[in-house]
Amino acid sequence: MSIVLACDLGGTSFRAALVDDTGCIQAQHAIAGPASQDDRSGSSEIEAEAWWALLIEACSGLAAGAPALFEAVEAVAICGVTRTQIFLDRNGRSVRPAMTWKDTRSNALAARLRETLDPAHPESAGINAFHPLARLAWLREQEPEFFDRLACLLEPKDYLNFRLTGRRASDPVSMARLLAVAASHDGRDLLAAAGIPASILPEMLEPWEEVGPIQSDLPAPLDRLIGKPVFCASNDTWAAVVGLGAMREGYAYNISGTTEVLGVIGREPARAEGLLTVDWRGLFQLGGPSQTGADSVTWLLALLGRDGAEIGPEIDALLGRPRQSQPLLFLPYLQGERVPYWDPSLRGALVGLNRQHGPTDLAFAVLEGVACLNRIVLERAETALGRAATEIRFGGGAAANPVWSQVKADLCGRPVVVAASKEPGLLGAAIVAFTGLGRFVSLAEAQEALVIVARRFEPDPALKPAYDALFALFRRAEDVLAPISRDLVAAAEEKRPLADLARHASAAAILHAD
Structure with missing residues (x-):
């Protein structure tokens, strides 16, 4: 051995x-x-x-x-x-x-x-x-x-x-x-x-x-x-794509950790607005990193007063309860955004809150908001490449959650495939080492030998109309709220009147302490 x-x-x-x-x-x-x-x-x-x-x-x-x-x-x-x-x-x-x-x-x-x-x-x-x-x-x-x-x-x-x-x-x-x-x-x-x-x-x-x-x-x-x-x-994305067995023409990948990376692999370079085209040594990736992912779930759990150290069990508990018939929209731009907007002044939003919404509705909104962003990147890449991705190889911590995998499959309209290895980055690095040692003649041969598929999530045709409608509303909300986000950020950065509101919180804390 x-x-x-x-x-x-x-x-x-x-x-x-x-x-x-x-x-x-x-x-x-x-x-x-x-x-x-x-x-x-x-x-x-x-x-x-x-x-x-x-x-x-x-x-x-x-x-x-x-x-x-x-x-x-x-x-x-x-x-x-x-x-x-x-x-x-x-x-x-x-x-x-x-x-x-x-x-x-x-x-x-x-x-x-x-x-x-x-x-x-x-x-x-x-x-x-x-x-x-x-x-x-x-x-x-x-x-x-x-x-x-x-x-x-x-x-x-x-x-x-x-x-x-x-x-x-x-x-x-x-x-x-x-x-x-x-x-x-x-x-x-x-x-x-x-x-x-x-x-x-x-x-x-x-x-x-x-x-x-x-x-x-x-x-x-x-x-x-x-x-x-x-x-x-x-980089960790490249290694994880190898560790997922997605370094193949026509495959898409989605690495979900603290933040997410999504891209599509092609044989020739292509360009799309806001996406990165990178020569991946014989193949080309079109996509790139976001600022959102499991960090959005961590933020939500903290907001709800739940244990952020136990993300998996906590989010599972929320997702296992019934949700309201009227969904929420979540714009996941809590730290600005990289792909596809490259705008550090974008900010997040929950749209459509009503009195009946609870933690479960918020949890689904977060998962679906991230998946909507995935779909934007996927559609731009596929349009530029002139073909649909055959499947999305999904890895990282979020891939352990079957609900999130299914949400991504349903919202993106592509099969989502989870590999057996829970650590695709580590497996990808190991594949590099074994290839370098001469155990395999190429990375392609190594990933074929060492990557095993664990689960496959097919899109549910019955949910397509609902998710298409939700995605259309998500895009409308982005267009409307982006300028407001930028104005809020600018007001705080430039010490304009809105920034003075922070002093009220400080004063309230002092009064409460007294």
Whole structure:
């Protein structure tokens, strides 16, 4: 039996597992991720060293719980959250905290970049607060003392690979947006036009290529893996799609964790408004990440005074009760939105509340609101590709809930297929490692051998008219409420009169205390 160490650095947790060559997880250790430091300015930051500490802690847990298996590890592969920038100096030290996928401080600067940079460049329209070019331009403008020290930009999984091997490298999937602005168009590239040196780009490797062997002088228990190969891997979405067996033409995928990612896989590149087209090394994905998902459920449970640490049982209890005949609409934009709107000023809403609505109605509204957003992305991708997806491979924590799987199937009108592995990101990373070791000739062969389907949810034809009507109302509500959301956000940010309302809450708290 061959064993690899697979890791998945997620938005809210770090998971490490010892996986055998049948795709079975023999041992696993999960840790809550470092909490980002967020504030009202749009800042969201994490110290890079915190992720390194998590890797050591997770490996320590595995080595203690399964020492023989840990000693048998033949290779390491780490996938990880993307749209998060780690800034290193020439000595490999972090010059400032990493900017996470939630950071929106560069929103105004991104708008200026779109106006001033070459509009004919294919990437110009996609520059927004979540784009690495906007983040780098913000750093150059707002923190020049740190920008001047910048020598290399890495994603979190690349940083861990660097700490393990000493080599600064990434892959073209994780760095797709940065590579896009660095690409020349009619002799001009956006990276240089924004004053960002191309020298900050790390070396590019394919996900299944080796970064290097694990170096010596690492803390325990990593010192027991000296010389083992570390494979580059890619972002957590790409790895999870491999782990779901969805890296195939005509398939759609939906990875649902704290936030969701949805896309469709095609043989040729296609473009659609608000969606990302990324070369996934022989195939192309059209879709991208949202800001909503299980986090919306966590928010709801907190709002209802329920145990947010027990999301599964709590949401199951709510969904198991009758709902009112008049449904609610939920716009799930609690943190703004990335795909397909790329607007940090969008806000959520519950539309249609009446006196009879209760927690169960709210729970269904949240699930259906997220599924409506899934459908928008799916329809845009399918239209651009000129064909419907054959099925949606569904993975992540929410895939354990059969009601949510069925809601997605009914609202999107496509079969939803759940794989047997509850950790598709870990399985995808393991598939990368086994492919890199030569156990399989390709990722396609590896996913065919190691991915097993557990359940299939077919759309209910009887519900199609009702969900089509709900979706149409959802789109109308979006159109009407988006401008109001932006005005509310602007009022708070610009200290206009509406922002003064916050003082009433403070005064009320003081009076209550007295």
